[in-house]
Amino acid sequence: MDRNNDMIVSNQLFSILVITVIGIGVLSLPRILATEAGPDSLILLLLSSIIFLIIALVTQRLIMKFPKQNIIEITNSVLFKPIGILVGLVYFIYIFILITLEVRAFGEITKNFLLLNTPIEVIIIIFLITTIYLVRSGIESIARMAVIILPLSIIPAIFISLVAIPDLDFTCFLPILRTPFADLIRALPKLFFSFIGFELILIWTFFVKDTENIKKTVISAVGFISLVYFIFTGITIARFGIAENKDLIWPVITLFRDVDIPGTLVENVEVVIMATWLLSIFMTIAISYFGAVFLLSRILKSKEHNYIPVILLPIIYVLSLVPDNIAEVYDYLDKFSIYVGTVFVIAIPVMLLFISFFTKKTKGGIRKNG
Amino acid sequence: MGDYQKLFEPKKNKGNKINITKNLQENLKKVKEILSDCDDMVYREFNVGVNQNLKFATVYTEGLADKIIVNEYVLKNLMMLSRMTEPEVRNVREKVYDLIKDGVLSVTDLEEVDDLNKVVDSILTGETVLFIDKWDKAIIIASKGWPMRGISEPESDVVIRGSREGFTETLRVSTVLIRRRIRDPKLKVKQMKIGKRSKTDIAVLFIDGLVNQDILKTVVYRLRKIEIDGIMESGYVEQLIEDNWRSPFPHIQSTERPEKVAAGLYEGKVAIVIDNTPFVLIVPTTFNTLLQASEDYNERFIVASALRILRYIAVMISILLPALYIAMLSYHPGMIPTELALYIAGNRDGVPFPAAIEAFIMEGILELLREAGIRLPGPIGSTIGIVGGLVLGQAAVEAGIVSSLMVIVVAITAIATYSIPDYSFGISFRLLRFTFMAAAAFLGLYGVMIVFLITLTHLSNLKSFGIPYLAPLNYNMSIKDLKDTFIRAPLHRMKRRPEFIAKNDKNRMADSFSRDYLKKGEDNSG
Structure with missing residues (x-):
């Protein structure tokens, strides 16, 4: 994984970012939005997208100051040596916990929709072994996979949700802007759950060949993610209304279950969508897994780290079975994203950029103003 | 000029050289020793000259060498013509080689060697060797000619519209079929021999200035590393040089169709032609190319x-x-x-x-x-x-x-x-x-x-x-990259060669070319 030819291009970075973020966030997004903002859901989404774009640009600015460096090296350059290891370790634990929760959520959803009678342990173990194969293949293979899987998982979903258009009732978004602005602001951290995964860009840029295009990639990735979110939340909320969306665990899946394409070979489209969604969640987890492995190998300073994903597998497996049920998983995920995610997505990059303005040293990095 | 020349520099000859002596009988004895019990060899000793005082001998493999060439243009000329006219040169003995080469043998391709091992190799490839008494070199006369299958329609790659020619088992015919489609001096045909015993001829074809140098380097390097006793078919070479032998997917394309190979070469790929098989290998090969038919x-x-x-x-x-x-x-x-x-x-x-x-x-x-x-x-x-x-x-x-x-x-x-x-x-x-x-x-x-x-x-x-292998699908899908994948864009829109292979000369078509002249009525169709 550490060979010289491990390079990705910014186009591939786009796919990696989009697929990591969308993977698990989209399913419950309409529920969060409907609960927090009611008829102003789309406004809240717009607001959070804009704020997230700003955060993403801050992160990008930090990256451009230290091109071809990862989070550990960046922190070392900004502050001093051991801090980088510490930050790396904290990031590793954060990603690791995120993976275990995502794996569990994935297992639950798969069991619910595809394999009712199979024990969740079997589903998770098989899934993790498949993931390890990709993780061990290295960043280049991951990037290629991401590029191919992104359209495979999104295009069918969009096409099928378009069928629901005749049943949509957009009046549920009215009256507009009645939610107090303070409430909207207060709800913002909850929405960052839907953007979790983007902070991994601090690891990916280490591999990117054409650093000058990162800014463009960041903007288009955030734009694309927001667009996809807009389409799905718009259609889902307009289809079921605010009240119902609050009660559904995965409103988007319910949307597909509800859709009936006349005259097709397949009756329950939701199974097909779950199958394609499986592709994107696989990528989300594999990419995060690779990020965790990469950070750990940097912390341990080990050259050969093909064994790390294998060692981590049983730990992920056991930890993913800790929550009692899917509701608990989502509870953890919500809390995690609000309290911990916010720190990693926003606080650390902003702080690092802020401090870097004062400490002028850029060890090894070429100064470049993005 | 191309950097490729270094790649093909012959290996240092490790084999021990056997010198040709001045004694004709001794030379023949040595050859017969090496080729003992090879009953398909033909040895012919004869006398040349007005006074019949020059001793000559030819050796060739029966069936591999074209008998007509040997009889009509070598033996007849030496035995009949040289007897009719007395050479003007006084010292015939010293000048005999020049005399024969320039004046007697009416064959285009001659080579002079001083190593008996080379002589034996040439005999076994179908050349005729001419020994001259009192002269420590031998002349190799190109006389390859064995019964071969004619050019016929390929069995495996059938097309409705397209050329009906397919490669044959003879290396030279195959390279000719490619050469006929690329009349460019930049089309290079570099030959080597692989196989300790089979000594199979292998030709590496590429267009200089267009080919991806890294790929060419890898191909030649891997080919030269092969050490095997015999190559039966291109499948042997394929399995010995492919990247991942565990994969179920072929990642070297083999084809019987010359125009497929020519098209590949125009894209900057490298072709490997192997003697004794009508299947030519094209590298690199991607998932996408294997789903393209030449008819497309x-x-x-x-x-x-x-x-x-x-x-x-x-x-x-x-x-x-x-x-x-x-x-x-x-x-x-x-x-x-x-x-x-x-x-x-x-x-x-x-x-x-x-x-x-x-x-x-x-x-x-x-x-x-x-x-x-x-x-x-x-x-x-x-x-x-x-x-x-x-x-x-x-x-x-x-x-x-x-x-x-x-x-x-x-x-x-x-x-x-x-x-x-x-x-x-x-x-x-x-x-x-x-x-x-x-x-x-x-x-x-x-x-x-x-x-x-x-x-x-x-x-x-x-x-x-x-x-x-998944190129160009593994970059972000823009219309530009997908011109020759799921769809095939109109020819005049595919002005560039595939970017992931051709690094040097990217333009297939002049940028200025467009089909607008049809609309403007500039042509004479009225």
Whole structure:
């Protein structure tokens, strides 16, 4: 994984970012939005997208100051040596916990929709072994996979949700802007759950060949993610209304279950969508897994780290079975994203950029103003 | 000029050299010693000159050398012509070689060697060797000529519209067929010999200035590393130089069609022509190229694009259909529309096996039929098809062992597999299909998706001579990159060579070329 030819291009970075973020966030997004903002859901989404774009640009600015460096090296350059290891370790634990929760959520959803009678342990173990194969293949293979899987998982979903258009009732978004602005602001951290995964860009840029295009990639990735979110939340909320969306665990899946394409070979489209969604969640987890492995190998300073994903597998497996049920998983995920995610997505990059303005040293990095 | 020349510098000759002596008899004795018990050698000693005082000898392999050349242009000239005119040079003995070379032998290709090992090699490739008494060198006369198959239509790559020529087993004929399509001095044909005993001729073809140097370097390096006693077919070379021997997917393309090779060379690829086989290798090869038929470029782009899409669908059908059948029937009956589900239930009524076993039986029989049909001569082969396909299928359904729907699924799968243009590519999908079926039998649609992901991961890992196997699909999909993949853009829109291969000369067509002149009425069509 550490060979010289491990390079990705910014186009591939786009796919990696989009697929990591969308993977698990989209399913419950309409529920969060409907609960927090009611008829102003789309406004809240717009607001959070804009704020997230700003955060993403801050992160990008930090990256451009230290091109071809990862989070550990960046922190070392900004502050001093051991801090980088510490930050790396904290990031590793954060990603690791995120993976275990995502794996569990994935297992639950798969069991619910595809394999009712199979024990969740079997589903998770098989899934993790498949993931390890990709993780061990290295960043280049991951990037290629991401590029191919992104359209495979999104295009069918969009096409099928378009069928629901005749049943949509957009009046549920009215009256507009009645939610107090303070409430909207207060709800913002909850929405960052839907953007979790983007902070991994601090690891990916280490591999990117054409650093000058990162800014463009960041903007288009955030734009694309927001667009996809807009389409799905718009259609889902307009289809079921605010009240119902609050009660559904995965409103988007319910949307597909509800859709009936006349005259097709397949009756329950939701199974097909779950199958394609499986592709994107696989990528989300594999990419995060690779990020965790990469950070750990940097912390341990080990050259050969093909064994790390294998060692981590049983730990992920056991930890993913800790929550009692899917509701608990989502509870953890919500809390995690609000309290911990916010720190990693926003606080650390902003702080690092802020401090870097004062400490002028850029060890090894070429100064470049993005 | 090209940097490639360094690559082909001959290896330092490690073999011990056997010098040719001035004594004709001694030389012949040595040759006979080396070639002892080779009864297909012909030795002919004769006298030349007005006074019959010059001793000559020729050696060649019977059947490999063209007898007419040896008789008419070597022996006749030496024995008859040289007797008629007295050479003007006084000291005939010293000048005999120049005299013969410049004045007597009416053969274009002559070579002078002083190593007996080389002499023996040449004899075995079909050349004729001429020894002259009192002279420590030998002349190698190009006289290769053995019975060979004529150029005929390729059996494996059939096209409706396109050239009917196919490669033959003779290396020279094959390179000529390519040369005729690229009349460019930049088309380089570099030859080497591989195989300790077979000494098979291998030609590496590429267009200088266009070829991707990294790929060329890798190809030559890997070819030179081969140490084997004999090369029977291009498959040997393919397996010895391919990137990943564990992969079920072919990542070197082999073809019988010269225009496919020429098109590849124009894209900056490298071709490897191997003697004794009509299959020429093209590297690098990507997933995408294996689904292209050469006919795609000869048809109008709408038709060609439609066929391309059809082929991609065929690939999906050929690996997924039986697996989906198993998964839907055993795990997700809810996916099937109610009416169809009822029909299937009625259809399967009385079938004693679960869907998975049923599918494995039928797919297994189909593979058997195919294997049986391939080895049999034409008419019997089709009989097998009829007996197996029609009679057996019908009987199995009537006996109630399998459902008729299963027979339909198997038949569709078979048709889809045959619509994949590359034969070895098709085999890998046939193999993969059984993995998918097994996964579907154990884990339903989840299993199918898991195997799909494993396959995709494998494909992403795969590289063919440094080029990702999935190129250009592995970069972000913009219309620009997809011009020659799922669709085939109009020719005048494909002005660039594929970017991931050709690094040097990217333009296929002049930028200024457009079809606008047709609208402007600048042409004379009125």
